[in-house]
Amino acid sequence: MNHRITEGYMPFLGYQTYYRIVGEPSDKAPLLLLHGGPGSTHNYFEVLDELADTGRQIISYDQIGCGNSYLDGHPELWTLQTWIDELMAIREHLHLREVHLLGQSWGAMQAIAYAIDQKPVGVKSLILSSGHASSSLWASEQHxxxxxLSEEDQAAIRRAEATGNWDDPDYLRANDHYFDRFVTSTDALSPECLTRPKRAGREAYLYGWGPNEYQPLGSLKDFEYTSKLNQITQPTLICSGTQDICTPVVAASLYEHILNSRWHLFRRSRHMCFVDAHREYCQVLTAWLQEHD
Structure with a gap:
């Protein structure tokens, strides 16, 4: 079904945050999507547009620093506080009194911090998709x-970590292999939103997280919320894949500590379960949202 797509911009910190709304308002709480990265863009979430078929608005936005909200030359901005403030601002700007909140990867970290630190009202449920509550656990699981990987790739990554030379061709090749195996890959049959050129927020990623997935050196390096997860009161769905950089060890650490939670492990899925197990993901998510409206 073709749904109306509404795009717009919200003023934020003197800059602009792009948002995208699929579908019409209804009595169902919208699903608000928080993308990964930091700096990854909303693009891949367009594979979830079909969820609007259930009569629910699907809302995504490009967080400041990437995509249509691109900004660089401001390393001081790339902190948890900036992105949490932006999330609160977008809810207010779009009058999202009640929402379901889905965060993927870094977006799930954001949702965790938001739920615990801000105690928001009107969040009917959380969906934590391939995210984590502990940067140290994440780094150890990536290692x-x-x-x-092959001995050659492992050696190239060790060398880059020892020297800080993230431009070494052997390291870049090894990191590509790691991405293909555990994160995502595209081919001629991939949806257009996955292959479309995008303005990734490289500075936001570097200063917010680090040079790669396994070296948290940025402002989020001390993100440690595991011991506070019992403060989450919303019903929480945890999603991860069997071949995901959000390993079952990481997902289990969320499931273990969030009291009212359910965990769905997607077979043969990497970091973007909603792509690798698309049909199953949409079915699981639709049922979850209906249950918690």
């Missing part, structure tokens, strides 16, 4: 995943 375990690296051991599944």
């Amino acid at each position: 375990r995943l690296i051991t599944y």
Whole structure:
């Protein structure tokens, strides 16, 4: 079904935040999507547009620093506080009194911090998709995943970590192999939104997270919320894949500590379960949203 798509911009910190709304307002709480990165853009979430078929608005936005909200030359901005403030601003700007909140990867970290630190009202449920509550656990699990790569790739990554030379061709090739195996890849059959050129927020990623997934050196390096997860009161759906950089160890650490939570593990899925197990993901998510409206 073709739904009306509304695009717009919200003033934020003297800059502009782009948003995209699929569908018409209804009595169902909208689904608000928080993309990964930091700096990844909303693009890949367009594979979830079909969820609007259930009569629910699907809302995404490009967080400041990437995509249609691109900005660089401001390393001081790339902090948790900036992105949480932006999330609160977008809810207010779009009058989202009640929402379901889905965060993927870094977006799930954001949703966790928002739920715990801000105690927001009107969040009917959380969906934490391939995210984490502990940067140290994440880093150690990534280093375990690296051991599944070839000896050559492992050596190239060790060298880059020792020297800080993230431009070394051997390291870049190894990192590509890691991405293809555990994160995502595209081919001629991939949806257009996954292959469309995008303005990734490289500065936002570098200063917010680090040079790659396994080296948290940026402002989020001390993100440690595991011991506070019991403060989350919203019903929470945890999604992850069996071949995901959000390993079952990471997902289990969320499930173990969030009291009212359910965990769905998608077979043969990497970091973007909603792409690798698209049909199943949409079915699981639709049922979850209906249950918690």
